[in-house]
Amino acid sequence: MFRVSNNLVGLLNLVTFLLSIPILVAGIWLSKQAGSECERWLERPVIVLGVFLMLVSLAGLIGACCKVSWLLWVYLLVMFLLILLLTVFTIFAFAVTNKGAGEVLSNRGYKEYKLGDYSHWLQDRVNNTKNWNKIKSCLKDSKVCSNFADKYVNDTVEQFYAENLSSLQSGCCKPPNDCNFTYVKPTEWNKAVGVAYADTDCNAWENDASVLCFNCESCKAGLLDNIKSNWKKVAIINVIFLVFLIVVYSAGCCAFRNNRKDNAYWSRY
Structure with missing residues (x-):
């Protein structure tokens, strides 16, 4: 049998x-x-x-x-x-x-993400230039920020601040909250003239759709939160x-x- x-x-x-x-x-x-x-x-x-x-x-x-x-x-x-x-x-x-979690902000529907909050092993992976260039390419191909811009294009500044954004949208598609840029559109923010920013992410931000905050530490942190x-x-x-x-x-x-x-x-x- x-x-x-x-x-x-x-x-x-x-x-x-x-x-x-x-x-x-x-x-x-x-x-x-x-x-x-x-x-x-x-x-x-x-x-x-x-x-x-x-x-x-x-x-x-x-x-x-x-x-x-x-x-x-x-x-x-x-x-x-x-x-x-x-x-x-x-x-x-x-x-x-x-380790790692988004920072809750007052009067904001979204969270902010800091690279230093995540494990050193994960940080090393995204801080590698070769790795990050490939990741940036993938983020652009996935249209994560262009879809974000289209979805919230009609938002006033108050409406935008109340949106529940994903970690990638918050980290890569808009400047960090501490920069205090002037809101124009979801992916368009005006920098203050003659202000020297201590946060390197504020200097890295560009309104160019191919740049935005893809070179920011906040973008890397948003990706790590998503991976986590x-x-x-x-x-x-x-x-x-x-x-x-x-x-x-x-x-x-x-x-x-x-x-x-x-x-x-x-x-x-």
Whole structure:
């Protein structure tokens, strides 16, 4: 009688194999459609993930259902390394996102973001000129500030100050509140004539739509706040996924033991 653990491992890997097909197709489609560096960067991990899931699920499916012990052993090894990697990443994600939060301002619907409030590891990533140039390119390609300008174009200064802006909009698409620039439009602010600003972000601000505050520390901080929020969500999902992987790994170990018993039984006849 074929054992339950083998059936369970086979069924779960069949589902994983079927899921890997649209992931791989999406990655290939992205590679054909890529028109910017951001899109080209995105399609590579999608293709790698699709191929990885397909190969691993095939190994588990064939190993469990066809009783190929060596293939199931490879599958279990990969699963063990994946569990280890996810555990390390989850701990790391919680560690680097435990610092930093937006500063609440009086009479403002949005928050301000300071780069120094976030973990040193994250700061080092965005302070790297090569990294930040790529990130700026992605932010411009995503039209985060042009969409922001269109959405709030008819706001009076009082209405604009009451808006609940995202961390990227607050950090990259407008000057910091401490600069005390005169509001004209969401992405157009007049600097005071003859004033020397101590805050380097005030000097970095330009009304040019391709510049704005993309060179500001507040923009880097806004990005890090966005990353922090997303990484925490990913870390929580990883914990759930880890529990699932451990269950599958345990079933795989039982299936491997069953294969060895069956092979030993048939080798005697």
